[in-house]
Amino acid sequence: MQGRGRPKKDAGDRKDCFIAFRATWSERRLLEKRAKAHDLKLTPYVYQMALMDPEAAPKRPERETERKKLVRGLINQLSWLGNNMNQVATVLNTTGDINHKRVKGLESLMEQIEALIREAAGLRK
Numbered sequence: 001m002q003g004r005g006r007p008k009k010d011a012g013d014r015k016d017c018f019i020a021f022r023a024t025w026s027e028r029r030l031l032e033k034r035a036k037a038h039d040l041k042l043t044p045y046v047y048q049m050a051l052m053d054p055e056a057a058p059k060r061p062e063r064e065t066e067r068k069k070l071v072r073g074l075i076n077q078l079s080w081l082g083n084n085m086n087q088v089a090t091v092l093n094t095t096g097d098i099n100h101k102r103v104k105g106l107e108s109l110m111e112q113i114e115a116l117i118r119e120a121a122g123l124r125k
Helices: 025-037 042-051 066-095 100-121
Strands: none
Touching: 025 042, 066 100
16 A cells, blocks of 8 residues: 655755745735735745845836826826927017917926826826
């Protein structure tokens, strides 16, 4: 009759040495977050990282989050709005006359910017 359970590992494959180290709770949470990003549990992640050549450590690909895209779009819109406002101020200072069509366009743009800010901040109107 065969023994129960899984077969014994060869002596060279058996992990019979226990290594522990101390960390703060914030360090543990950071390690857990990084392990999760690599689809690993904490122990296998720390084990792989400790035994890995530092040059071969996995680099997390830069991914632009939706929030970053919104903020970048907001910055572009604000820059464009600033340029338009400078043009309006120049016209006002030199002629005293203002194009009402341009003012309407600026008001529309301000509404779009406010909507972007609310969306980036996670707020809804």
